[in-house]
Amino acid sequence: MVSCSxxxxxxxxxxxxxxxxxxxxxxxxxxxxxxxxxxxxxxxALAIVGNRAxxxxxxxxxxxxxxxKYDEFERGTDFRKWACSVAFHVxxxxxxxxxxxxxxxSEQALARIEQIRGGGSELFELRREVLHxxxxxxxxxxxQFLCDCYGSPISQVEFARSQGLSVETVYTRIKRxxxxxxxxxxxxxxxxx
Amino acid sequence: xxQPLSPREEARRLADSIYDRRISAEGMQRLDELIxxxxxxxxxxxxxxxxxxALLDYAIDRRPGHPAAAAMNQISRNQxxxxxxxxxGMSLILSTCAVLFLGLIVWVYSSIHALPPGIGTIASLTLNxxxxxxxxxxxxxxxxxxxxxxxGIVSLQLPxxxxxxxxxAKVRLxxxxxxxxxxxxxxxxxxxxxxxxxVRTADSVIVDQGTEFAVTxxxxxxxxxxxxxxxxxxxxxxxxxNSLRLQELTTARTSLFSRHQNSIHETDYRPExxxxxxxxxxxxxSIDGTLRTIDVPPLSVMSEALxxxxxxxxxxxxxxxxxxxxxxxNGISGTVTLRAGTIVSSYLIHYDPDVLMTRAPRGAVxxxxxxxxxxxxxxxxxxxxxxxxxxxxTYEKSTFRELELDEDEVRVSDDQETVFFHFGVTGAEPLDxxxxxxxxxx
Numbered sequence: 001m002v003s004c005s006x007x008x009x010x011x012x013x014x015x016x017x018x019x020x021x022x023x024x025x026x027x028x029x030x031x032x033x034x035x036x037x038x039x040x041x042x043x044x045a046l047a048i049v050g051n052r053a054x055x056x057x058x059x060x061x062x063x064x065x066x067x068x069k070y071d072e073f074e075r076g077t078d079f080r081k082w083a084c085s086v087a088f089h090v091x092x093x094x095x096x097x098x099x100x101x102x103x104x105x106s107e108q109a110l111a112r113i114e115q116i117r118g119g120g121s122e123l124f125e126l127r128r129e130v131l132h133x134x135x136x137x138x139x140x141x142x143x144q145f146l147c148d149c150y151g152s153p154i155s156q157v158e159f160a161r162s163q164g165l166s167v168e169t170v171y172t173r174i175k176r177x178x179x180x181x182x183x184x185x186x187x188x189x190x191x192x193x
Numbered sequence: 194x195x196q197p198l199s200p201r202e203e204a205r206r207l208a209d210s211i212y213d214r215r216i217s218a219e220g221m222q223r224l225d226e227l228i229x230x231x232x233x234x235x236x237x238x239x240x241x242x243x244x245x246x247a248l249l250d251y252a253i254d255r256r257p258g259h260p261a262a263a264a265m266n267q268i269s270r271n272q273x274x275x276x277x278x279x280x281x282g283m284s285l286i287l288s289t290c291a292v293l294f295l296g297l298i299v300w301v302y303s304s305i306h307a308l309p310p311g312i313g314t315i316a317s318l319t320l321n322x323x324x325x326x327x328x329x330x331x332x333x334x335x336x337x338x339x340x341x342x343x344x345g346i347v348s349l350q351l352p353x354x355x356x357x358x359x360x361x362a363k364v365r366l367x368x369x370x371x372x373x374x375x376x377x378x379x380x381x382x383x384x385x386x387x388x389x390x391x392v393r394t395a396d397s398v399i400v401d402q403g404t405e406f407a408v409t410x411x412x413x414x415x416x417x418x419x420x421x422x423x424x425x426x427x428x429x430x431x432x433x434x435n436s437l438r439l440q441e442l443t444t445a446r447t448s449l450f451s452r453h454q455n456s457i458h459e460t461d462y463r464p465e466x467x468x469x470x471x472x473x474x475x476x477x478x479s480i481d482g483t484l485r486t487i488d489v490p491p492l493s494v495m496s497e498a499l500x501x502x503x504x505x506x507x508x509x510x511x512x513x514x515x516x517x518x519x520x521x522x523n524g525i526s527g528t529v530t531l532r533a534g535t536i537v538s539s540y541l542i543h544y545d546p547d548v549l550m551t552r553a554p555r556g557a558v559x560x561x562x563x564x565x566x567x568x569x570x571x572x573x574x575x576x577x578x579x580x581x582x583x584x585x586x587t588y589e590k591s592t593f594r595e596l597e598l599d600e601d602e603v604r605v606s607d608d609q610e611t612v613f614f615h616f617g618v619t620g621a622e623p624l625d626x627x628x629x630x631x632x633x634x635x
Contacts, residue, residue, distance in 0.1 A: 043246045047239055050211035052249060069326065085327035092323060092343075103221040107344075109229050111321055116232070116547075117239050127240065128247045135251055150245075151252030156213060171213070178209070182244065 030070050034063065037083035041066075043124070044084040047117045048091035048110055053155070054098075058091045065090060088114045127185060134184035142177050149174050200227055204234035208241035232500055232547055309336040312369035316355065316479040317348035319488045320506065323360065339365045342377070346473045346488050353387025354401075355478070356380070357470045367393070378409040380470045383423070396452035398436070399427045406442075407466050415451035418442055419466050429457055475509030476538050476631060482556025484614070493587040496594070496624045500547045505554050505614060510539040511581045513633055520580060522630070523573045524566035525603055531565060536633040538562060539581035544616045544625045555615040562631040563609045569596040569627045577628050594626045601625055 038059075045058040065086050066073075073082060092114070095104045105113070135143065149170065152159050160170040198206070207224040210216035216224070227234040311333040318328060322345030334349055342360030349356045351369050358364050362377020372379075373393045383390050383401045390401040394410040397418070404423020410416045418427050420442045428436040429450045438457050440448055445462045473488040480486065483504040491499050491508065499506070513536050521530045531537060544554065568577050571592035578588040596603065602615040616625045 039246075039250055042250075043243055046246045046249075047242050050208075050242065051214050052212070052245075053214070072326075082327055089323065089325060089327070096343075103216060103218055105221065105225050106229065109225045111323070112229060112235055113239065115320075116235055124240070124243045127243065131244065131247050132251070135248075146248060147252045149252075150248045171215075175209075178244075178248075181248075185244075 026070075030067060033079040034066065034083070037080040040080050041083040041087040044087040044114075044117060045091040047113050048088060049095060050105075054094065055091075058087065058094050061094070062087045062090050084118060088118060127189070130185050130188045131181060134181050134188070137184065138177065138180070142180075145173065146177055200231055200234050201237040204228060204231075204237040205241045208238045208245075212242065212245045232497070236547075309338075311335050312366060313349050313351035315347060316350040317346075317357075317474060317477060317486055319345040319347075319473055320485045321345045321488065322347065334366060336366060336368060339363065339375075346470065346486075348474060348479075350479060351387075351390075353384045354390045355382040355384075357474065359469060374408055374410045376410060376412075378407065380407045380467065381405070396430055397427055397450040398430060399425050401425050405467075407470075409466075415449060415453065417447065417449050417460075419447040419462060420444060421464070421467055427457075429455075471512050472509055475512045475540060476561040476633065477507065477509070477540075478559045478561045478610075480507060480556065480558045483554035484556035484558060490583050491586055494541065494543050494626070495587055495589040496545060496591065497547075498545075498587075499543060500545050501543065501554075505542055505544040505556060505616065507558050508541040508543055508583075510541055510583050510628075512538050514538070514581075522566050522568055522577060523570060524630075525569050525598075526567075526605075529566045531630070531632070536635060537565070537581070538631045538633065539577065540629045540631070541582075542614060542625075542627040542629065544623075546623045555613075557611050557613045558629075559611040560629075560631045561610075562633040564605050564612055564629055565632045566630040567603055567605070567612065567627055568630070569598065569601075569603065571595040574626060574628055577630070581628065581630070589624060589626070594624050596625055596627055603627060 041062055042055060042059050045062065046052070046055040049055050049058055062083070066083055069086075073079065092107075092110050095110060096107075098104065135146075138146070148163075149156070149159060152162075156170055156174075157167050160167045163170070204224065204227045207216060207220050207227070210220055211224065224238070228238050229235075313334045315328055315332045315334060322328070323343035324345075324347070325341040325343075328340075328347060340347060340358055341363045342358060344360040346360065347358045349358070349366075354370070356364075356372065357380040359378045359380065362379065363375040364377075364379060365373040365375060367373055370387065370389060371391045371393070375395075379392065381390065381392065381401065382405045383403060385403065388401060388403045392399045392401075392408050394408065394416045395412070397410075397416040399406070399408055399416075399418055402424040404425055405421040406423070406425050407419045407421070408416060416427075418425065422444045424441060424443050426439065426441050427448065427450060428440075429438045429452065431437050431452070437455065440457050440459075442448055445464075447460050447462045447466075449458045449460055450456075451458070469488055472490060473486045477486065484507055485501075485504050486507050486509070493499065494508070516531055516533050516535045516537060518533050519530055521528060538560075540558070540560075542558075568574050571594060574594060575588075575590065582588055596616075602613070604613050605611070606613070612629055614627075
């Protein structure tokens, strides 16, 4: 297994620090809920904004909204569903706010994305499980490259520069790995391209 | 020569481009077109974006710590600092006034844990709803709650009053009979017993005296009040909230209240102001379960034209029309003849799940009227399409639209005001439709 650790300093979370603050039980409970829902909320935001940099900005705002409104969240109901719903709302507001500065999908398209993506995630979950097995079949070199490329918070252009490669070289290589993974997923699920 | 790309493959490649931030304006426009018009392309886009999300997770999973925890780091640090400051302050207070401190604790505890009283429920939501916080049918709404809608319609059921908030709008619920329209439009239907219901805007106060009315407020234009039927009393306010002028409005009258111009100006009554609510709700009193309404008439309800995954749609069609001739329809409870002169409203129940459907929807809809007929067969549906269908909507003609009563359940309450639905999800053609005809007293 290739490890990407070491690329991300200062990311460790001090649970003890969190536990020391006032009303620790409520906060711990929130973090437990958030940890379970985080990836789903992130995927919801990503479906709306389409790229990682914007999704990172949106998810920060989502975490803050969820925490501020956590007292209104009814225990025993579906936190994940709530988190995804908040993520959709925050992401759509983000797109609206930045529409003049950057390319974006129409309101109608965003509404349809939310409608379909928010309706159920079982098929996406299945594809992710299969994808995980396919990732393990990649060479260590390709796994490492994928980790470097996707795990890096910088853009592809900056990433290529940091590696001393041309942008097209990085793009071509990542495209080749993606194609291999997608073929593997489709083969496993018995689907054509 | 290379093969032309299929629309789905095109959507996947454009998803890659959008993720890589290499998409052009033309590409974005094309992607928009594909995912708006073709659900298969939308699914292809979502699968590919989720693929990128999964690769991102794969890379980030190698980080020490959970990404959610990383995202919360900043929040927790701020809170720790705040908690330490609070602890220092508290120790000072304790050393000087223990009793006051205990009182403070009790007050803080009760402020945090005592929820404001519930004053109503969410009775209906439209499909295209976009709000600042998630809303579900049946949610209790509490005193002080602020609703902000970017689009869609939320219907609130308060005691004796139905309020429809029409996005974009912002509303604060002051009490069960008092709300504040901060911006946008609302529509209120006040039943007997609800007289005195009050709507406040920044420059006006509107007090109901048993009626159905609409209010629109913007800082530029002021407050427009339209009365569909009944009577309201409306006051223009100065900046201190003192009443400057008063006007009573009765059926089919509209006035514009403007603080800037210090005037109340009566304008032409526009019945189309009520059209959006009529389209969305018709004479629906409340809905429950996985049902949604729609506030823009669909262009088509043919198979795959209006997909609904895990919910059903209630589409209001004709509202309170008077039949000119006798109409005989074969419904779920047998053949029914509606006599000429009967006042009828019609609703199409539409369920057309896509491949990502995960559960069969169930729900109920309650009408302000008596359910006379539920048409579920292909023949009666086609017959009633012509009589009660929407003018600009294309209806499915194939017989597979009819309900399969061995798996689709439809029943009516004893008081004949509520219809319960539970549609099955098997079969090659998933489209299910039914038409409910509701009759009203004159």
